[in-house]
Amino acid sequence: MKARIFVTLKRGVLDPQGKAIQRSLSHLGFEGVEEVRVGKFMEVRLAAMGRADAEKLLHEACRLLLANTVIEDFRFEIDG
Amino acid sequence: MKARIFVTLKRGVLDPQGKAIQRSLSHLGFEGVEEVRVGKFMEVRLAAMGRADAEKLLHEACRLLLANTVIEDFRFEIDG
Amino acid sequence: MKIAVLVFPGSNCDHDAYHALRHVLGLDACFVWHKEDRLTGYDAVVIPGGFTYGDYLRTGAMAKLSPVMGAVRRFADGGGPVIGICNGFQILLESGLLPGAMIANESLKFICDYVYLKNESSTVPFTHGIPSASILKIPIAHYQGNYYADRETLSALEGNGQVVFRYCDEAGNVSPDANPNGSVGNIAGICNAGGNVLGMMPHPERCSEEEMGSADGRRIFTSMVRWLEEKGR
């Protein structure tokens, strides 16, 4: 069973990485890129379990460890 | 115009962070998590342009900067 | 002898390299801003450590795009000696001047400490005259020094004797216990096929004076100087 977790900075929170990336892209001549926000993307392999259990597990895992909810939001997708 | 870029470690390249996360999750008692692979997720705001141009731009940006193709793969989605 | 010390936004070992080269070894070291696109008149190039562009995205990733890196490539193609230290090594990897890539230390911690290196090739400019299998005491300070390369690349490196330094213990044993960051094959430094481009994670510029606790780093710079002198003749 597979799942994908997305952890992103809350809006309004400064993203130094994104800022630096956007800068160097425009130095490179990619003017078209107006903003970049960098987040984490996690691919997770889960043992076979009910969908509801998987959701509960991922939600808890994000809350407790994978996301820093003071400055980050998270969401996830579960396959099938 | 919005796009999302996913940068992931190639299969076979070891992922210390993913391993550590998996370990601490099981310490925390999350039994069902068998593997975690950590990648990057970038939300990009683009100036209005044709879809083909956007694809070309993002592909170039990934190849030149956003991904290190020695160890990483990339893919992206463009809205609308 | 004129040595270029490159300065990128976020370089922070540039002054240390400059100090070691100019004030300790008495060489004509000069800072070169990353927007320069020519390196004419220099005998060697040092890419110092630091956190270019904050190490954001990937270490060395944005620095490789600076104009000066084109000049470094041409300088290297012409056989000129180039040494990348720590972040400088990472920049050389990102720019493809050296093969492979860096990932985070196994411990996922920044590590600042003295380590021991075994010198495996005494032919390249930077180890010229340092007997092979010599043991050097040199500090490391990095978060991403865990060298990775795929199997083919590795066997090529090993085959051509491009592995210049390996982490070892005080007695010279290259063992897992002596590996601070998980680097494949305890690799601490490699060179290109031509031997004139060296990348190493440890910091020779930090131990070029006895009072720093080791002066072994100076041996690497003096080798380079000797190599240049002999080549000059």
Add this chain to the structure above:
Amino acid sequence: MREVAVTPELARQHGLSAEEYERIRKIMGRDPSVTELGIFSVMWSEHCSYKSSRVHLKKFPTKGPRVLQGPGENAGIIDIGDGMAVAFKMESHNHPSYIEPYQGAATGVGGILRDVFTMGARPIALLDSLRFGRIDHPRTRYLVDGVVSGIAGYGNCIGVPTVGGEVYFDESYDGNILVNVFTLGVVRHDRIFRGTASGVGNPVIYVGSKTGRDGIHGATMASEEFDEKSEEKRPTVQVGDPFTEKLLLEACLELMKTDAIVGIQDMGAAGLTSSSFEMASRAGTGFLMDLDLVPQREEKMTPYELMLSESQERMLIVAKKGREDEVRGIFEKWDLDFSVIGEVTGDGIGRVRMGGRTVAEIPIAAVTDDAPVYNRPAARPEGQDAMLRLDFSALPSPADLTETWKRMMGCPEMADKRWVYRQYDYMIRTNTLVLPGSDAAVLRVKGTKKGIALSVDCNSRYCLLDPYVGGMLAVCESARNVACSGAEPIGVSDCLNFGNPEKPEIMWQFRSAIEGMAKACEAFKVPVVSGNVSFYNETKGKGINPTPTVAMVGLLEDVSTRLVQWFRQEGDLILLAGADRNAVELGGSLYLNEVHGKVSGTPPEADPAHEARLCGFLRAAASRRLLASAHDLAEGGLACALAEACVTRPAGPIGAAIANPFPESIRADFAMFSENQGRVLLSCPPDKKTGLLATAAEFRITMESLGTVGGTAVEIEGIARVDAQEMKTAWAGGLTGALGFGG
């Protein structure tokens, strides 16, 4: 823009008392606008106004022949001769670090670095003094990991070495950790800059990062008590950007090589507000600023938000009129935002405009000089005497002293802190000659023969039991630590971490601690030139141990005379300086706490006059090259100092055997761990002994020869003996073991 109506209730929510709000209305002669209310609230917050602490801070000695800049600027400056000076300051980032340990600690480092380079000094060293809750508290491990990597993440990236600090664990910090960070920089006398906005008509310039809605109310947050809600608050915590700060550092130092600027100040707590008002206040001028010209990261920001934002990595500059383009050029080279946002005026009023309207118009003096000053009631807590009572004879003697000894060395407070400092780049800039692991770090000052020694110390158990004595001892220990490296103590910065000053008991602790520190500083003739006060370190009404951390700066005229704490050489003689101080002093000791689970008793006697002579002796002995090592006796007393001198040796542990300097009559465990102050464990080559004793006599320091370095065991004859390697293992694994971190 619709303006929120300003009510007494809104003022209260801004942390302003009813009286303070009335005072504002009187000053203004009208109701303040919401922006003006915001400005007053941050400027009058404890954090910016020092309203509860000022009357007591005055008691510190702040003058001296070496003082080039005392308190009141962004950092203090001390002359080290040859036209060189050091600028330094310590700051707390306690509350943010508890909410978000990584970013909280990281931005703490960023802030204190700006305080130092804004004076024109190139930062060359950081120290971090850390206090966490019980080591087995569920949150401690997470906080330790986050705080340490946050300090590493910022300090390493910007390239300033973290060369020393402390780590303590105590349940009084369970809900209020302390993260105090110190920075020292070097500056030439003729390159010192200050935060003043003089010269009517001069441009006011904004440089650095753009402004977002970061940490609005951070300054007031740092002045509020905690409750559970704090953890859900909208991100008042900012994200640090060490890369931008590195660019800002280089740009500012490049700018300061020109003579284009008049004054400069970082935008720290209360951001644009405090920098603009404080700079005008120092110069006795006013200013006019147009917020539409402020570089902004987010949309639709209000004047209130722009004035109060605490976005990091920003500076405010007053340049000479006509030199704007020179300044612009430098900041553009470094890819930083630059904007002329206003000008200096002569009427002593701060005017802020936006969208063509005046959004704030306040007399500068009103928010600065006329800020409220409180002499809050202070009263000795009833419980105080009870805490001091302790019946030694009732303490059970440990069955096995060698086990107890190892246990003491392996307890988190005593154990090796390498896991922490190994994550810090403590070598960068190649000045660190004595690395972390000795009593004080020693850095060379390139281009001179001089060295700087640094140590930060505070024993908060002593301060809890007797804040006056504890305050004295914090100064004495830090002075002893730098003196043990061969240096002369020349200046102090401090961070005064206390509970809620509105409580008389807390105010008593605060006042007593300051008076103790001041007394000791006078004995050493060291001025306090900078510092920081952090109040309201309370959770659910429970305050932390009073914790006045002291950062001591020491000077070596010749850095080649520096000393380390560990034994160097088989056959060297071991001596104890201050050996006459041999009555049992176990009150507040580590031994009581660790082995007997007690924090009670009278703390050790403090004798600043003796300590000052001791420091003079150490410096003389070092400069005459009579010593091989010097280690001060602190937590864990003689036994732990001896063991440390054996096991901290980088070349590997070495043995030593000494006699027990205490009278026969004293219980063995007491003799080992009694924490009598003013003692230092020395080692010297045999042929130096006569000279050493003569030097000690000059300074009226009692010395006793205790034994010799060598062998494979650490031994106090007739009491206990432990294999040196075994002792090292206990000490080296103590912290990581207790925290459950891999080696």
